[in-house]
Amino acid sequence: MNKKEKYAVITDKGLKITYDELEKLEAAFVHGIKRGSLILILCGNNIETLTAYTGCLKNGIVPIMVSAGINGERLAEIIDNYKPGYLWIPQKYEQKAAEYIRSGEPNRVYQYGSYSLFQPGILQSDENTEISIYKDLALLLSTSGSTGSSKLVRLSKDNIRTNTLDIIESLKICENDRAVTTLPMHYTYGLSVINTHLYAGGVILLTEEKIISNDFWVFFNENNGTSFAGVPYTYEIMEKLKLYKKLPDSLKTMTQAGGRLGVELQKKICAYAERNGIDFYVMYGQTEATARVTCMKSTLKQPLGSVGRPVGREDVIISEGGEVVVKGKNISLGYAMNHGDLSKGDENKGILYTGDMGYKDGEGYLYICGRMDRMAKIYGNRISLDELEGLLGRGFPGYTFISLVYGNKIIIFSDVKEKDEIPGYLSGQTGFAKIVFHIIPVCEIVRKENGKIDYKYYKELLKKWQTGDANE
Numbered sequence: 504m505n506k507k508e509k510y511a512v513i514t515d516k517g518l519k520i521t522y523d524e525l526e527k528l529e530a531a532f533v534h535g536i537k538r539g540s541l542i543l544i545l546c547g548n549n550i551e552t553l554t555a556y557t558g559c560l561k562n563g564i565v566p567i568m569v570s571a572g573i574n575g576e577r578l579a580e581i582i583d584n585y586k587p588g589y590l591w592i593p594q595k596y597e598q599k600a601a602e603y604i605r606s607g608e609p610n611r612v613y614q615y616g617s618y619s620l621f622q623p624g625i626l627q628s629d630e631n632t633e634i635s636i637y638k639d640l641a642l643l644l645s646t647s648g649s650t651g652s653s654k655l656v657r658l659s660k661d662n663i664r665t666n667t668l669d670i671i672e673s674l675k676i677c678e679n680d681r682a683v684t685t686l687p688m689h690y691t692y693g694l695s696v697i698n699t700h701l702y703a704g705g706v707i708l709l710t711e712e713k714i715i716s717n718d719f720w721v722f723f724n725e726n727n728g729t730s731f732a733g734v735p736y737t738y739e740i741m742e743k744l745k746l747y748k749k750l751p752d753s754l755k756t757m758t759q760a761g762g763r764l765g766v767e768l769q770k771k772i773c774a775y776a777e778r779n780g781i782d783f784y785v786m787y788g789q790t791e792a793t794a795r796v797t798c799m800k801s802t803l804k805q806p807l808g809s810v811g812r813p814v815g816r817e818d819v820i821i822s823e824g825g826e827v828v829v830k831g832k833n834i835s836l837g838y839a840m841n842h843g844d845l846s847k848g849d850e851n852k853g854i855l856y857t858g859d860m861g862y863k864d865g866e867g868y869l870y871i872c873g874r875m876d877r878m879a880k881i882y883g884n885r886i887s888l889d890e891l892e893g894l895l896g897r898g899f900p901g902y903t904f905i906s907l908v909y910g911n912k913i914i915i916f917s918d919v920k921e922k923d924e925i926p927g928y929l930s931g932q933t934g935f936a937k938i939v940f941h942i943i944p945v946c947e948i949v950r951k952e953n954g955k956i957d958y959k960y961y962k963e964l965l966k967k968w969q970t971g972d973a974n975e
Contacts, residue, residue, distance in 0.1 A: 506704050509678070514550055515710040515722045522704075528615070529558030535612065538563040539636050541845070542589040543582065545571040545596065546689040548711045551618035553697065555591045556688065560660070565636055565845075567643040567655065568689040570952055571596075577653075582623075584653045584841040585643075586634060590621040635846040643839065644691055646790045656790045657836040657847070666793035666833040667698045669815025673798040674756060674784060678704035681753075682730035683723050685714060685737060690953040692760050695794035696732050705730075714740060720749040727753040734761030736954035738768060743901070747775055754779075760786040760795055762955060763871060763889070765896050766807050773803050785810055787871060791855050792817075793833040797869050809868040819869055826875060827861040830854050860887070879908040881939055888913070894932050895925070903948045905961045909941075909969060916943050916961055943968065 507523035514520075520528070532554055536542070542559060544566050546552045559566045567585060569578065571593060582590075594617055613620035641660040670676070682700045684707065686693030700707055708726050712719035714737065723731075728751050733741070738759060741747060757776060764772075764785060776783035783802075787810035788795035797819065799811025813819045817831035830853055837850035860872040873889025880886075888906045891913070895904040902919040913935075915925065922944055926937035949960045 506678070509704065510706050511701060512550060512553065512707045512709055513681075513726050515708075515712060515718070516550075518550060520550065525554065525557070528554045529561060532558040532613065532615065532620070533562045533564060536562075536564055536589060539565070540589060541565050541567065541585065541587045541634065541636065541842075542591060543567045543569060543585070543587040544591045544689075545569055545573070545578075545593060546687065547571045547593070548684040548688055548693075548709055549616070550709060551591075551593075551616045552688050553707070553709065554615070555618075556694075556697070557701065560641060560663070563641075565640055565643065568694070569645065570687060570689050572952065581653050585655075585839075585845075586842050588622065588634075590623060591618055592621065593617055594619050634842050637836070637846055637848055639849070640836065640845060644689070644694070644790050653840060655839045657839050657845070658793055659836055659849075662793045662833055662835055663698060665815070665831070666695070666795065667702050669817065669833070670695060670699050670795055670798070671703050673814045674699070674758065674782075676700060676703045676705060676730075676756075680705040680729045680756070681708055681727060682706070682732070683708040683719075683728045684710055685732055686734070686761075686954075687952045691790040691794045692732065692734070692788060692953070695788075696730070698794075700730070714746060715744065720746075724749075724751040727751060729753055730756045730758075732758045732760075734954040735759065735764045735768075736762075736950060738764065738772060742768060742771060750779075754781055756782050756784065758784045758786055760788050761953060763893070765893075765900075767897070767900060769801060769807055770803065773801055773807075777802060787811070787869065789829070789855065789857055791835045791851075791857070792829050792831075793835065796829050796833070799868065806864065806866075806868050809864070809870050811869060812867050813869075819863070821862055822856075824875075825860045825862070825872075827857045827859040827869070827871065828854065829857060879913070881908070881911050881913065881935060884935075886913075886933065886935075891929070891933070894929065895919075898928050898932070899925070903956070905948070905956055905958065907958075907961060907965050909965060911939065912941050913939055914941050914943060914965055914968070916945050916964070918945055918948055 510519055511522045511525045512520040544555050546568050610622045611619050612622050639659040642658040643655040676699050682696050708728055710722050772783055785799050785801045786795045787797045797811040798814045820828050822828055834851050834853045834855045858875050860875055861870055863869050873887045877888040891906050892904045899919050905916040907914050922942045925942050926940040929940050930937045949957045951957050
């Protein structure tokens with residue numbers, strides 16, 4: 504079958520769109536938008552977002568991908584800082600659009616599905632504002648998930664193409680693959696799933712349903728999904744709710760990135776995958792490296808705890824200080840804080856200092872130990888908060904721990920029930936006195952849309968605790 508006649512997207516709303524039809528939707532969207540324009544997209548896992556993103560990428564229009572659930576103040580800050588020429592937003596936000604751009608009623612220039620394209624021209628026609636965009640800039644992504652920081656990663660088309668091809672090769676993605684959207688499209692890992700499967704001529708099973716919804720599994724099974732992607736939290740939920748039995752018989756690939764996966768849970772997933780003829784890949788990535796950096800087909804015979812070897816032509820080295828450094832064409836151009844930074848060229852020059860601590864074994868497998876900025880000094884002794892949380896995860900499986908430092912104390916937020924047992928356990932594991940550890944119980948763990956723990960929220964909660972404004 505000719506690729507144009509094949510399905511590119513199947514949605515949970517009943518839409519089945521061929522590659523030819525997708526091209527027509529993209530052309531309709533970009534019609535009248537000048538090449539090199541800047542557009543802000545409020546993203547959902549829907550056909551409106553996907554069409555806009557792929558249309559922009561193919562036609563030299565630079566999108567800022569932001570969660571549709573972003574806080575209004577943060578959205579206004581991004582618009583003020585970057586002054587996009589266009590806004591692609593759900594129609595339910597139309598009334599708020601004028602408030603966000605603070606320039607009167609915006610001009611609607613296009614509408615498709617549940618989205619409208621607005622042109623707040625005053626933002627770029629301001630005589631004091633001159634927006635210049637670097638010729639190779641293709642995409643702007645935040646690294647902060649739903650908090651919507653105005654600090655964005657600048658990615659080029661070559662970055663995206665290189666990493667897409669490397670991942671396709673590593674995961675053996677082909678035109679017969681059907682990937683379901685388990686991750687948000689404004690998140691680099693979720694976007695990478697879209698890029699790789701469309702480039703390979705596969706199908707995107709597009710849904711905004713969460714994995715805890717039965718509708719998600721009905722949709723995934725009815726459409727013979729082959730690919731499932733998740734962060735550690737995704738697989739923790741899968742294990743806790745016994746959702747593996749809902750996976751379709753057609754499934755052939757599961758991938759994991761977005762944080763450290765506990766070794767015990769990794770063993771369980773590997774065992775399930777091997778019993779059912781599924782390839783399970785553990786990966787490591789960074790938004791600043793476009794998406795995914797390393798990959799390993801994980802089995803019970805492979806080195807558990809490793810995130811694998813570099814994909815494609817990328818290289819990973821460990822600095823003298825133990826920092827993971829990535830080299831390759833996938834490395835982003837740099838950061839942007841406002842529209843003035845969009846004219847900057849390639850500041851990284853193909854080298855990324857990740858801020859992660861790690862090491863490689865004799866066979867070149869990479870292990871991540873934690874973040875450099877998560878190293879604490881208590882009474883003159885250094886301790887990794889990430890390793891501490893790993894110890895807690897092994898000692899109290901099934902619970903989540905968030906550790907922060909306050910003076911010479913380590914404050915631990917957790918949903919654990921055995922609160923009084925933790926200080927003694929950690930004292931035995933680390934050698935620190937029990938009084939170093941203070942446990943604050945929480946009813947539920949606050950996470951970003953991509954499933955990662957929202958450390959910013961807990962830092963704010965710690966400030967309230969310090970001042971007595973938070974209740975234990």
